[in-house]
Amino acid sequence: MQIVKKAQAGSFESSDIMVLVEPSEKPGRYIEIDSSVDIQFGEQIEYAINRKLDELQVIDIHLIAKDKGALNLTICARVETAVKRAAGVQKGFIP
Amino acid sequence: MNFEDTDFRMEVLDIENPFDVKMVYDFLKGLGFEYNTGDINYTLILYNLNDEIIGTGSLNRETLKYVAVAEKFRESTAFSLIVTSLANKALEKYKRCFVFTKPQTAKLFKGLGFSELATAEPLFTVLEFGYKTIKDYQEYLKTKKVQTQTNDIAAIVVNCNPFTKGHKYLIEKASKENEVVYLFVVKENLSVFPYEIRKELIKKGTAHLKNVLILSTGPYIVSGAIFPDYFIKNESSNLISEKQAEIDIKIFADYIAPVLNIKKRYVGTENYCPITAAYNDAMKKILPQAGIQVVEIPRITSGDDKNYISASKIRKAIKEDKLHEYLDFLPEVTQEFLLSQEAKPIIEKIKKNESRH
Numbered sequence: 513m514q515i516v517k518k519a520q521a522g523s524f525e526s527s528d529i530m531v532l533v534e535p536s537e538k539p540g541r542y543i544e545i546d547s548s549v550d551i552q553f554g555e556q557i558e559y560a561i562n563r564k565l566d567e568l569q570v571i572d573i574h575l576i577a578k579d580k581g582a583l584n585l586t587i588c589a590r591v592e593t594a595v596k597r598a599a600g601v602q603k604g605f606i607p
Numbered sequence: 608m609n610f611e612d613t614d615f616r617m618e619v620l621d622i623e624n625p626f627d628v629k630m631v632y633d634f635l636k637g638l639g640f641e642y643n644t645g646d647i648n649y650t651l652i653l654y655n656l657n658d659e660i661i662g663t664g665s666l667n668r669e670t671l672k673y674v675a676v677a678e679k680f681r682e683s684t685a686f687s688l689i690v691t692s693l694a695n696k697a698l699e700k701y702k703r704c705f706v707f708t709k710p711q712t713a714k715l716f717k718g719l720g721f722s723e724l725a726t727a728e729p730l731f732t733v734l735e736f737g738y739k740t741i742k743d744y745q746e747y748l749k750t751k752k753v754q755t756q757t758n759d760i761a762a763i764v765v766n767c768n769p770f771t772k773g774h775k776y777l778i779e780k781a782s783k784e785n786e787v788v789y790l791f792v793v794k795e796n797l798s799v800f801p802y803e804i805r806k807e808l809i810k811k812g813t814a815h816l817k818n819v820l821i822l823s824t825g826p827y828i829v830s831g832a833i834f835p836d837y838f839i840k841n842e843s844s845n846l847i848s849e850k851q852a853e854i855d856i857k858i859f860a861d862y863i864a865p866v867l868n869i870k871k872r873y874v875g876t877e878n879y880c881p882i883t884a885a886y887n888d889a890m891k892k893i894l895p896q897a898g899i900q901v902v903e904i905p906r907i908t909s910g911d912d913k914n915y916i917s918a919s920k921i922r923k924a925i926k927e928d929k930l931h932e933y934l935d936f937l938p939e940v941t942q943e944f945l946l947s948q949e950a951k952p953i954i955e956k957i958k959k960n961e962s963r964h
Binding site: 518520523524525526530532534546548574576578580 | 684690738
């Protein structure tokens, strides 16, 4: 999937993750993670994000994640929504 | 806490509606805020199902303001709900958002992923969040950095609204006394002369100075987000603008000067604008502590001793249709521009405008 504009998904609430994505200036994936559980789960969060991006076939992306202890499935859901919004294939949201 | 208290309903305030505005005003008054719709363009309110106001938050372009939650709902998710929603709204349009808050509440925003830029005790802390941060601005500066033999590296921050002989003199003097001069042009488009034009005139007017490098300030030096008072027509120089200036200068000293190894900052003496004068005073207090010398150059005059050259005089002259009397203040590039067709819309705008900048 091709990232064509900036988009975000998620919130700052506890057990959630805020994901911001935008087209990257240089080719490749640029992932910045800031997590309240970074020491324990930082690598796992990055792994989860990368696998989701693989699945969505995203090659070039700048992704910023502000995590507040989200579970794996939440992380994947937020990444997927943000990427789809940024690729222009997802519209609206389910509150 | 029962169901009605935790189920929130969010609404966008109609800023034009005095009844709505009064409701938020009264709510914020109780929490110690002076709500002023003049400096915001978006406000949201959170109610519960009993129609009690739980909290509110506002936006002024990319800056979050007046974020407050009623005492008894502070344990709830109301605060992060408001901040998330405001940040989302700001980031639709901007690359980053800022928040101005009291130093003691800064930790709440840090907990939500905002990072602190600077603090001016006891009034303000500025934090930012978004796609682009000050690190990206520092990267931009690094690409512009010039290798030097000496430590004679100076910075000047100018708005040049429009470019006068006074600006030219200041830049020429700094150019003569230093190996490199980084000239920051205020990017914020809140001045009557648009950024592109201000920059173009400066570029042409300083083309003969090979050691002057023109840089953009981004949103970090004298911007509407960080130093709003400079652009507001408020004339009184009070504690608030002093503290805003302090934040602006601390960001310069902490994030910008070290990247470019800036050792001096050149300024002109300020005789007219109290806010700029307060800014200069704050600079003399803060910058020497960071190893940066403040070099204040007396303003130059035209004709007699008291006739100081000033860009605000030019704008006033344009407003009063007396520009021809003041052409002496301007270098050729600006004269040419103001007398050209291209300047017509700007001149019309100045004639209608009441603001100082």
